[in-house]
Amino acid sequence: xTKVTMTVNGKSxxxxxxxxxxxxxxxxEDLRMTGTHVGCDTSxxxxxxxxxxxxxxxxxxxxxxxxxxxxxxxxEGQAAADGTLNTIQQAFQDYHGLQCGFCTPGMVMSAAALLxxxxxxxxxxxxxxxxxxxxxxxxxxxxxxxxxxxSGQDVPAVAAE
Amino acid sequence: xxxxxxxxxxxxxxxxxxxxxxxxxxxxxxxxLIPTLKQRLAMPSKLVSLSGISEMKGISQAGDSLTIxxxxxxxxxxxxxxxxxxxxxxxxxxxxxxxxxRGTIGGSLAxxxxxxxxxxxxxxxxxxxxxxxxxxxxxDYFQGMFxxxxxxxxxxxxxxxxxxEKAAYVKFEQPASRFALVGVFVAKFADGVRVAVTGASExxxxxxxxxxxxxxxxxxxxxxAGLSLSGDGMIGDLHGTGAxxxxxxxxxxxxxxxxxx
Ligand SMILES: Cc1cc2nc3c(=O)[nH]c(=O)nc-3n(C[C@H](O)[C@H](O)[C@H](O)COP(=O)(O)OP(=O)(O)OC[C@H]3O[C@@H](n4cnc5c(N)ncnc54)[C@H](O)[C@@H]3O)c2cc1C
Ligand code: FES
Ligand code: FES
Numbered sequence: 333x334t335k336v337t338m339t340v341n342g343k344s345x346x347x348x349x350x351x352x353x354x355x356x357x358x359x360x361e362d363l364r365m366t367g368t369h370v371g372c373d374t375s376x377x378x379x380x381x382x383x384x385x386x387x388x389x390x391x392x393x394x395x396x397x398x399x400x401x402x403x404x405x406x407x408e409g410q411a412a413a414d415g416t417l418n419t420i421q422q423a424f425q426d427y428h429g430l431q432c433g434f435c436t437p438g439m440v441m442s443a444a445a446l447l448x449x450x451x452x453x454x455x456x457x458x459x460x461x462x463x464x465x466x467x468x469x470x471x472x473x474x475x476x477x478x479x480x481x482x483s484g485q486d487v488p489a490v491a492a493e
Numbered sequence: 494x495x496x497x498x499x500x501x502x503x504x505x506x507x508x509x510x511x512x513x514x515x516x517x518x519x520x521x522x523x524x525x526l527i528p529t530l531k532q533r534l535a536m537p538s539k540l541v542s543l544s545g546i547s548e549m550k551g552i553s554q555a556g557d558s559l560t561i562x563x564x565x566x567x568x569x570x571x572x573x574x575x576x577x578x579x580x581x582x583x584x585x586x587x588x589x590x591x592x593x594x595r596g597t598i599g600g601s602l603a604x605x606x607x608x609x610x611x612x613x614x615x616x617x618x619x620x621x622x623x624x625x626x627x628x629x630x631x632x633d634y635f636q637g638m639f640x641x642x643x644x645x646x647x648x649x650x651x652x653x654x655x656x657x658e659k660a661a662y663v664k665f666e667q668p669a670s671r672f673a674l675v676g677v678f679v680a681k682f683a684d685g686v687r688v689a690v691t692g693a694s695e696x697x698x699x700x701x702x703x704x705x706x707x708x709x710x711x712x713x714x715x716x717x718a719g720l721s722l723s724g725d726g727m728i729g730d731l732h733g734t735g736a737x738x739x740x741x742x743x744x745x746x747x748x749x750x751x752x753x754x
Binding site: 350351352354373374375378388390397442445446461464 | 540
């Protein structure tokens, strides 16, 4: 067991982890923060995307021990303390960017990473950036529309309208 | 996963010492190794994480060559290898953004997956693989699918790429995995052209020497007219037969030449 200490959504947390403890297991099982989802566990689906030191990573494919000392952001830290949704989350609600919601935590975290680096992406850039985030419900159009809206741009009219 | 310990050394020397233990294995970005461990296809006693070693990160240019630290992520290369645009573009086309934020050039070259992108860039550029112990020319480094010249416990600390006059990498993506079904890297240097092919051969990445000769005489897609490869020894699977891959190699090579301009 190794002792790890990291900042999660601004709060310092620590725990003893085995070498093979995944970051997503540490978040969900040790910290009981179950907002980060596990869809595939094989780094394909992106439901587990969190930010580590500001970069989007798949938390099912990183060990907790490697996040020792890191600054981690998860979906739980996106809304304000009083529950007010952030711009991206609100846009997902306004544009019906989710159905079952399973992919949504990863979609929102990927979208946040994209908009941090590229505040006004084109629709093609949004679709390209979401290559590693799979949604089985929406067909993606409304997710793309939500992200375009969150970036303060015109929202494309698409077939799913 | 079986159980193992993780060490996080901060220097190459400490990592080499840690890897001397029996059944210790290097951990780069984990984008290949962690899925392998989950399938219980590997049973290391200890993983030696290379991600905290700052001397293995960074990109520097000296004259006509670009040196990339072995621990540099694909995302870092995509953003920082502007002096060699075809290489930056290749790195930016690997997997997806989250994979690129973890996966490293050293891990990709050590793994030498027959469908990986970096082996094509290294072989196609005539790069030099720098380890903690020696320098290995790309022509000697790749020794068949998942096989390289690396010794047990040897670490890829850097890769030096000569910067060509023109180059391009074109990959035909396998849509589910996003790896190359076939990928071709073409690089034109003052003294000749190199063409490296990934995804196609059962022997892993290889140089297509007939195409190199034709392109060295005339660097144009037309120069490749009539050249073809046999499907024998090409990978055949549910995504495509060997003959289909052989055909794709010729098409992707023409596209790469056109893209290099
Ligand atoms: C969804 C997905 C899509 C992908 N798509 C592509 C793609 O399109 N093209 C492509 O090329 N790759 C692709 N990959 C693979 C990705 O590029 C990996 O990052 C890479 O193959 C392995 O690098 P790593 O740093 O993650 O190494 P690890 O997984 O950590 O290690 C791989 C192997 O290399 C060894 N190793 C690691 N670093 C070093 C080093 N510096 N020196 C010596 N040995 C070392 C390890 O011991 C292990 O045996 C994809 C992966 C995923 C999950
Ligand atoms: S659960 Fe991590 S990518 Fe699917
Ligand atoms: S909303 Fe159901 S998977 Fe995306």
